[in-house]
Amino acid sequence: MNDLSEADNIAQVAQHLQQAQRVLFITGAGLSADSGLPTYRGIGGLYQQQDTEDQVPIEVALSYGMLRTHPALTWKYLLQIEQACRGVGYNRGHEVIAKLAQDKEVWVLTQNIDGFHHAAGSPNLIEIHGRLQHIHCMSCKHKEVWPDFSHLQLENLPPVCPACGGILRPAVVLFGEMLSPLETLSLTQQVQQGFDIVFSVGTSSLFPYIVAPVLEAKHDGVPTVEINPGKTEISNAVDYRLRNRAAKILDDIWNTWKQMS
Ligand SMILES: [Zn+2]
Incomplete structure (x- = not known):
């Protein structure tokens, strides 16, 4: 974490993004909340x-x-x-993540079951809790x-x-059920291959499989970014902490990155 202003943080994040080939977005209820969905833990x-x-x-x-x-x-x-x-659809945040995939190898690990990343057009999806x-x-x-x-x-x-x-x-994935072996395998394989930047977006980071990819990236010296208005388990560990709504920050990052490229 650092003491830079939000704009400075966004500029640095956009710079890292510019250089990155493989990008991981880990997303949770906070991203879908910007579409008007209530935030919730798991599906409950x-x-x-x-x-x-x-x-x-x-x-x-x-x-x-x-x-x-x-x-x-x-x-x-x-x-x-x-x-x-x-009657609710994906928002600007989902859209930015999907559009970035046209330039970079973007993977999305989501806890959300609403299917919004799929609807927005993100190609490499790991829907760890399934799709409703x-x-x-x-x-x-x-x-x-x-x-x-x-x-x-x-x-x-x-x-x-x-x-x-x-x-x-x-x-x-209902309470008391295992995660899907296919999604888990996909996650393990992608994390093993490594990423050039890792974003944690709108998740309270309660589950170990949501936290681990961030901490592993940090350990390997890969830039880590958290976008969340609140404080979570990983807030003190990440390099960049952006405390605002997911859709707004992702749009800001997109615009800053677009000006660079
Ligand atoms: Zn049947």
Whole structure:
């Protein structure tokens, strides 16, 4: 961390970006918050650790165990999460990250399940907690992509597989579930290959697999940048700390970088 002004920090970050070939963006709820989504931890924090109206903690309602035993209850809360994303799209921050990929090898490690990076056109995505719109059957190999869940009704949950009648579910990591082995492998491979600059954007950096790539980069002398209005686990470790909204700072970095190139 340093004592430079925000503008000076942005100028230095843009300079590093200019020289970088491989760039990693680690993104969390704070980036999607600039689209109007509520911030949350994992997929549960819409409720901020309160009990649900079904008298169970949200971590339990949104767990694999509950989905197996009471799928309608889990689906009720999945539907609420989807309703919060419905009609909302990616913002300038997602757009800047996607546009940078036209000039550099940009990888995005995101905790967000809203699919906004995909919609904005980012090519190299590691969606470590999955994507809400990707639906599959728990009993057979049937898969679907739902742009939204507006066809679902509370009284008719859970949705069932048109092929076998099994329960459908979204490809998101529920509480008590392992991360996707494919996404984890992709992350390990990319981190091993190394990056020339690492950004942590709008994440509270609670999970070890979100923090590790930043600390490894720092250890290897690679410039690290945190964009977050609040203080997190990694705030004292990064080289550049930009305490403002993600979409605004990313737009500032883009404009400064564009003036250089
Ligand atoms: Zn099926």
